[in-house]
Amino acid sequence: MNRFTRTKPAGARSVDEITQSRRLRRMRKAPWSRRLVQENRLTVDDLIWPIFLIEGENKREPIAAMPGAFRLSVDVAVKEAERAAKLGIPAIATFPNVEGSLKDVEGSHILDPDNLINKASRAIKAAAPGIGIITDAALDPFTSHGHDGILRDGVIVNDESVEQVAAAAVLQAAAGADIIAPSDMMDGRIGAIRDALDANGFQDVAIMSYATKFASAFYGPYREAIGTAGLLRGDKKTYYIDPANTDEAMREIAQDLAEGADMIMVKPGLPYLDIIRRARDEFEMPTFAYQVSGEYSMIKAAAANGWLDGERAMLESLLAFKRAGCDGILTYFAPEVAELLQR
Numbered sequence: 142m143n144r145f146t147r148t149k150p151a152g153a154r155s156v157d158e159i160t161q162s163r164r165l166r167r168m169r170k171a172p173w174s175r176r177l178v179q180e181n182r183l184t185v186d187d188l189i190w191p192i193f194l195i196e197g198e199n200k201r202e203p204i205a206a207m208p209g210a211f212r213l214s215v216d217v218a219v220k221e222a223e224r225a226a227k228l229g230i231p232a233i234a235t236f237p238n239v240e241g242s243l244k245d246v247e248g249s250h251i252l253d254p255d256n257l258i259n260k261a262s263r264a265i266k267a268a269a270p271g272i273g274i275i276t277d278a279a280l281d282p283f284t285s286h287g288h289d290g291i292l293r294d295g296v297i298v299n300d301e302s303v304e305q306v307a308a309a310a311v312l313q314a315a316a317g318a319d320i321i322a323p324s325d326m327m328d329g330r331i332g333a334i335r336d337a338l339d340a341n342g343f344q345d346v347a348i349m350s351y352a353t354k355f356a357s358a359f360y361g362p363y364r365e366a367i368g369t370a371g372l373l374r375g376d377k378k379t380y381y382i383d384p385a386n387t388d389e390a391m392r393e394i395a396q397d398l399a400e401g402a403d404m405i406m407v408k409p410g411l412p413y414l415d416i417i418r419r420a421r422d423e424f425e426m427p428t429f430a431y432q433v434s435g436e437y438s439m440i441k442a443a444a445a446n447g448w449l450d451g452e453r454a455m456l457e458s459l460l461a462f463k464r465a466g467c468d469g470i471l472t473y474f475a476p477e478v479a480e481l482l483q484r
């Protein structure tokens with residue numbers, strides 16, 4: 142007897158006896174049968190593309206920590222929005238890299254009707270009216286300390302920040318934003334934004350709540366992209382959720398829905414699929430995930446090193462969001478995926 146010889150123990154059952162003839166591999170045997178039984182599918186309709194904005198003209202600055210992502214001047218952002226619309230991507234989300242001289246403790250430049258976010262919304266609406274525009278009403282790109290709220294005596298003050306965010310939302314709606322997506326996690330922001338939008342005639346502008354935003358390390362590359370990396374004093378643990386908490390995340394969602402959120406979002410994405418699934422099951426509301434910068438850069442970096450197949454990892458990570466119950470995903474991969482799905 143050598144190691145290639147197998148002897149079945151006397152009386153051993155056959156596989157058909159063990160499985161009672163139920164063989165799960167039957168449906169996996171060919172591409173056509175795998176396609177027939179596939180439960181979840183990623184399509185271009187699932188994609189929201191976050192883009193970064195900078196002042197200037199004809200600018201397309203690479204972001205070292207996010208290979209393949211760029212900071213775009215408004216004219217270039219318009220061209221990219223047109224390209225995204227042609228690819229069938231339903232919506233884009235804009236994030237500004239604001240010049241240091243325009244930042245202050247209150248983030249008051251968010252209330253300039255002609256700031257980078259609003260300029261971009263107007264230009265994109267005019268050139269590509271068919272694509273949805275999602276804007277973030279958080280203060281962090283505009284504050285000198287990098288926090289999402291107003292900082293007074295070492296405290297991020299809630300109510301004053303909410304007033305600021307709600308006023309900013311109205312200006313963003315006036316500039317053409319279709320969905321306001323506040324990412325600041327201040328208490329009461331959703332209700333305050335809803336009231337402000339309605340009072341100004343923007344009943345049709347929706348709110349996508351960053352309902353469960355966790356205090357995460359995965360935002361690192363984003364902070365480089367918008368130039369807040371060196372600014373942030375301390376951390377965001379007094380307003381973002383502790384990554385250890387699930388029930389608290391559900392309370393946040395319940396609260397935001399009660400205040401009038403139309404859609405909810407979980408952020409970051411892949412490390413929080415359990416939150417997505419639970420949110421989907423408990424609330425049955427349009428549910429989105431933000432595959433954040435760190436998640437994107439991890440895949441890009443590993444692919445650049447030849448450690449994994451970047452294209453397959455990208456598709457698999459996005460499909461995972463669909464399986465977890467997402468209606469859509471904010472992802473820096475959006476145009477790359479859309480092109481791939483077209484082929």
Ligand code: PBG
Pocket residue numbers: 277279280281289324325359360361362363364377432433434435
């Ligand atoms: C802040 C904000 C963050 C992101 C978007 N808006 C997090 C942060 O900097 O704390 C992260 C996006 C990403 O990592 O892709 N309001």
